[in-house]
Ligand SMILES: NC(=O)c1ccc[n+]([C@@H]2O[C@H](COP(=O)([O-])OP(=O)(O)OC[C@H]3O[C@@H](n4cnc5c(N)ncnc54)[C@H](O)[C@@H]3O)[C@@H](O)[C@H]2O)c1
């Protein structure tokens with residue numbers, strides 16, 4: 001049973017794909033109240049309220065995936081999750097339109113004093129002079145961050161005949177042209193915009209982006225909006241500018257701490273606020289819940305997740321092509337790791353032929369994970385393999401070539417250790433499967449699976465027979481056997497497969513046989 005702990009309020013309708021599965025169990029409980037559920041949960045579903053810290057994840061030994069029903073993952077320690085081999089996914093666009101509309105509603109409300117006028121009318125006042133507003137038409141809207149929400153907002157602003165100017169260091173001129181916005185430096189935006197709205201993630205670059213210094217460059221009478229993340233506009237820097245009348249209004253959906261701890265800013269008449277409601281519509285909540293449910297279900301079924309924060313994203317079509325190589329690479333890494341009982345410094349992989357056209361980075365991660373798994377006590381998978389390899393001083397590289405050497409596709413892995421170098425070549429043949437076709441320069445052909453014995457011997461009469469006899473004496477059935485040599489009478493190798501593991505005692509007896517150089521058990 002795959003157990004999912006749902007820690008925040010998530011649309012039940014959106015969770016249907018998970019609720020419909022008889023192999024999945026959902027428990028609705030906040031992590032703060034969960035006890036035993038923490039120990040058994042395979043997946044954790046959250047919105048923005050639950051803080052997914054390293055400490056929490058360490059209390060969840062079975063945890064494999066954290067799903068954020070929303071965009072921002074700043075409540076999740078993604079780095080710690082990556083280290084622990086936990087996949088983090090989000091629902092990147094399910095609430096884009098709702099948040100865009102909320103931002104637009106905040107802008108309209110602020111410019112026409114709707115919240116303040118509502119309070120006034122409800123207090124039996126009829127004060128039409130106090131609430132003279134500002135038109136949007138002809139005003140310049142400065143958008144900081146033209147991602148999903150920023151670009152949807154730009155479209156709507158243009159429909160209201162506003163000029164749109166954008167600052168986004170990662171925006172190409174081509175995309176800006178397509179959306180119909182003018183790009184600018186931050187300083188240009190600050191000095192020309194009548195209304196500034198921020199739509200970036202909260203990062204070390206965007207934290208306090210609008211601060212005392214940058215805000216002093218804005219036009220007198222500027223309006224500010226933050227429906228992205230608390231802290232992008234520094235709250236304390238706004239107060240003196242509100243008092244002086246430099247900032248005419250500010251609309252906030254998000255705060256430096258939520259709920260706000262320092263409420264002094266909220267006392268100002270020119271401040272309008274909502275409690276992080278950008279994504280709070282029925283539609284957005286259904287969208288984000290459905291998106292993460294489908295993704296968690298795909299993860300449970302061993303299919304690719306398309307919105308992972310810490311895994312390369314792979315579409316279903318690419319996944320189907322990549323999967324055979326992904327598994328082959330994992331087995332090749334694992335095989336070499338078991339063959340080389342020594343510290344390793346370098347792993348290089350060369351992709352030849354059609355496999356080079358796929359997302360080789362994901363295949364290389366799988367290879368590294370396969371290599372590390374017999375050597376690392378903690379979970380190691382493609383999420384954390386690169387990080388663990390680096391921590392252990394293992395560098396890895398890949399080379400891609402269209403050339404082929406007899407096989408339509410081929411992976412050649414070279415592992416450099418302290419004492420030796422090991423090389424292995426593998427291929428995937430449709431309808432035939434994974435094959436290892438070369439080991440340390442010996443041509444061979446075997447299926448890398450199950451219980452194997454890798455024997456190095458001298459190509460002399462009797463060596464193979466002695467191995468067969470000894471195994472027979474121990475009633476051990478050889479399932480398959482392949483032999484390879486470079487030249488007559490020289491060094492040779494045998495690869496044997498068995499239905500069950502061969503014991504250490506038998507391995508030691510095999511090692512003592514005449515003509516046998518070394519024997520290694522490999523379990524894949
Ligand atoms: N209030 C809510 O309920 C709510 C709902 C959804 C999203 N959000 C927040 O809104 C924000 C935007 O979401 P999105 O889906 O549009 O994200 P997105 O990733 O699509 O867009 C972010 C944009 O910011 C730009 N950017 C990054 N660093 C920048 C910098 N230093 N200066 C200027 N631009 C920079 C990126 O290039 C990108 O274009 C996020 O913080 C998200 O968490 C809030």
Ligand SMILES: O=C(O)CC[C@@H](O)C(=O)O
Nearest residue numbers: 047048070071072279280
């Ligand atoms: O869960 C929510 O309602 C907030 C969502 C929003 O902040 C997001 O980043 O997607």
